[in-house]
Amino acid sequence: MASEDWNMKWKTSWQDNLVLALHLTRKYKGRPTEEQFKEMKLVEHNARESLMYWSSDSSAGWDKVHSEMPLDQSKVEEQNKHLEAGISAEDSE
Numbered sequence: 122m123a124s125e126d127w128n129m130k131w132k133t134s135w136q137d138n139l140v141l142a143l144h145l146t147r148k149y150k151g152r153p154t155e156e157q158f159k160e161m162k163l164v165e166h167n168a169r170e171s172l173m174y175w176s177s178d179s180s181a182g183w184d185k186v187h188s189e190m191p192l193d194q195s196k197v198e199e200q201n202k203h204l205e206a207g208i209s210a211e212d213s214e
Contacts, residue, residue, distance in 0.1 A: 131175035138168035 142164045149157045 128175060131171050135168055135171035135175055138164055138171055142168060 142161065145161050145164060
């Protein structure tokens, strides 16, 4: 279950974007320009995204996992040689 902070964040974001969408439709009376349409589409996108996250319990409960993959030490040494060669080439210039 998602925490209340998570729900409150996305609920208020959704509400804010709806109010902003209403504000823009009243601000751009008549036929909005292409730039104004882009602004309104972005607000609509943000409102939809907020609604999606607000109604989603699964994404809020993701566990942070730390994992390490072993590296082949010979590859690391080979890369270090190339790095050192590149650094020394820059120094000589």
